[in-house]
Structures are given as C-alpha cells and as structure tokens.
Amino acid sequence: MRPVRPEFLPDPALSREEMETLQFDVAAAADWTDAFDFDPRDVSLGTEASLTGERPLVAGVDQAFLGDRGVSAVVVSRGDTVVERVHAVTDLEIPYVPGLLSFREGGPIVAALEKLSCDPDLLLFDGSGRIHFRQAGLATHLGVVFDRPSVGVAKSLLCGRPTEDVDGRPEGWRTDVVADDTVENADPGEVIGHAYQSRQYDSEPIINPLYVSPGHRVSVPTATDLVSRLCGGYKLPEPTRRADAYADEAKAEYR
Template sequence: MDPVRPEFLPDPALSRDEMEALQYDVADAADWSDAFDFDAQEVSLDGEASLSGDRPLVAGVDQAFLDDRGVSAIVVARGDTVVERVHAVTDLEIPYIPGLLSFREGGPIVAAFEKLSCDPDLLVFDGSGRIHFRQAGLATHLGVVFDKPSVGVAKSLLCGHPTEDVDGRPEGWRAEILADDSVENADSGDPIGHAFQSRQYDTEPIINPLYVSPGHRVSVPTATTLVSQLCGGYKLPEPTRQADAYADDVKAEYR
C-alpha cells in the first residue's frame, strides 16, 4: 500500500518549525466527517453477529523499539480473522518530542504499509488523532498520507480536557474531550475525541480509560463507536493489541 499524499510524508530531517507547519497543513487536509462506505457496526469481532455483506478489513498499527531502531507492526483482520501481518524495522532519526510523534515513528510505519498487499478499510493507530496540539497526531498524519479512514487510540491524554471525571468509570462509559487553549485552530469547547472506558474490573485495580480521537475520514462519535466494536473484552482494540504482540515477537527475533 503506497502513500496517496506523499507531500505530507513526515520527514524527520525537517526543522521543528517546519514539522509544525506541516502538521497545520495535515490538519487542514484532514476530514473529520464519516467519509467511508462500510457499516460501523460491521467491524464487530462477534462471530455470531448477523451482518450484511463482508466485514471491513481493519489494520492495527503499533510500534516497538530496538535501541535506535523502530519496529512497526501491522495486523490486518476481518472480524476476528487475521488476514495479513507485516512489519518493518528502520532507524529512528529523532528522539521522542511531545506532539511530533509521527516524525519519529512515521518512517517505520510507512515502510511497513508499503509491504502490505491487502487494502484495509480502516486504520487503527496506537497514538492520538485529533487530540493533539495542532489536531494532527499520528493517526491523522498517516491517515491523510494514505487517505484512509483512521482512528487514534491513546493511553494518556495529550491535550484538551474531559467533560467529566474519568476515574473508576464503568465499562462502556464515554465522555467528550473538549479543545482548550492547548489545542490550536480549534474553538474552545469543540469536541475533539472521547475518554472511553473499554473495560473495567468490579474490584481493584481500576483500569484507566482510553483516549479515542478521529484521524481522518471519521467523526468524533463514530471513532469511539468503532473502537467499542473492536475491543472484544480487552482494554485495547483487538487489531492494535495483536499488532503490539507481533511487534514484541519481531523485536525478540531481532535481538
């Protein structure tokens, strides 16, 4: 799968100002409406679900690290059936800088996607989408590059603020994340994602929520609906959970 918008490829050789300028362009190019042709309910992992037509192909994307190299793993599934797995290992050219993750991890991710033979309908990233200082997190940046419906699923909140306290919430609970002064080119109070409680224990320890946001060609409410269909009883969406495990396996082989 090749980039559709190569002019937006994240180049780690850019200066910080140039990286941020590119992110503004990415955010301008992003579509945060539901611009896809599959039924959001058909991404369900439930093998007994009564669904019309073929389920969409969902690609989970995650990363592991080998010293100064990044391991990008992609697992593509239709329902609960894995269709394809690919990975790439490339050098990491810059350190982690909050808000510029796509420039650090984008190279390995793009290299892995270029090995993919199938054509996913939805990309799910371990990282933010619109919940980002310039509304151009990893899921938005790579979603625009490949012009694919994409969703970001992060374990911590980068910016914005939830409408409700997030501690100890029951499974299935969600609350909007609203833009604040830390989010550029957004009106204060605009919904940019959700805190979503994908799983919860009845007793201690308490599981923290995920922070779900649209990347590209997906709206805020639909992004969380899609993730809720993909978790299958786990905290993380199954495609990214499997990509995480696959990345660890690849890392172990390289070591």
C-alpha cells in the same frame, strides 16, 4: 498500500518549526466526517453473520523499539480472522518530542504499510488522532498520507479537556474531550475526541480510560463506536493488541 498524499510524509530532517507547519497543513487536509464505504455495524470481532455485509478489513498498527531502531507492526483482520501481518524495521532519526510522534515513528510505519498486499478499510493506531496540539496526531498524519479512514487510540491524554471526571467509570462509559487553549486552530469547547472506558473491574485496580479520536475520514462519535466494537473484553482494541504482540515477536527476531 502506497501513499496518496506524499507531500505530507513525515520527514524527520525538518526543523521543529517546519514539522509544526506541516502538521497544520495535515490538519487542514483531514476530514473528520464519516467518509467511508463500509457500515460501522459490520466492524466487530465476532464470527456470526454480518448485519449488513462483509466485515471490513481493519489494520492495527503498533511499534516496538530496538535501541535507535523502530519495529513497526501491522496486523490486518476481518473479524476474528487475521488476513495479513507485515513489519518493518528502520532507524529512528529523532528523539521523542511530545506532539511530534509521527516524525519519529512515521518512517517505520510507512515502510510497514507499504508492504501490505491487502487494502485495509480502516487503520487503527496506538496513538492520538485529532486529540493533539495541532489536531494532527499520528493517526491523523498517516491517515491523510494514505487517505484512509483512521482512528487514534491513546492510553493517556495529550491535550484537551474531558468534560467529566474520568476516574473509576464503569465499562462502556464515555465523555467528550474538548479543545482548550492547548489545542490550536480549534474553537474552545469543540469536541475533538472521547475518553472511553473500555473495561473496568468491580474492585481494584481501577482501569483508566482510553482516549479515542478520529484520525481521518471518521467522525468523533463513530471513532469511539468502532473502538467499542473491537475491544473484545480487553482494555485495548484487538487490532492494536495483535499488532503489539506481533511487534514484540518481530523484535525478538532481530535480537
């Protein structure tokens, strides 16, 4: 893969004001409608015959850390079959700042995605998409850079407001996450993602929901539908679970 919109590449050398300005430009360039060629019903983990055609290639992206270096791992699967795994290790040039994650972790992720020989139909990131202060989280930022359908799956809520209480909800439950005064350039109450309960126990410990939002070229409801098809009985979707495990495996090689 190669960046399609290199003018949006996250540059950690920018000032904070310049980073935030770039994020506004990324959000303006993002497409939050379903603009892809595959049928969402074909996205699943099963090995049975596809409902409408060949299963899309789904790339899970996750990170591990070695001091001041980031280990970015990408695992591409078609259904249950892993097609390709790549990773990259680069320096992390800035500390973590809420809302500026793509400028800290974007370098190793871009380097890893550039190593892919296959061409994923969908990118799934461990991080936010449109649920972001400037509607340009990691999944949106890099989805726009590569002009690839992308979805962000976060374990905690960065901003916005769920329309219902999220505690103790049953498996499969979802509710809208809407923009509030922490989300810029969005109408109050505009739906920017979902809280999605991917797994739940009948007893303790109670599992918290995921926060799913479109990155680029995917709508809010479709983003959550895709994630629901990829969880396979676990809290996290299988593509990012595989990427997380591979990131730890790759990290061990450098110790």
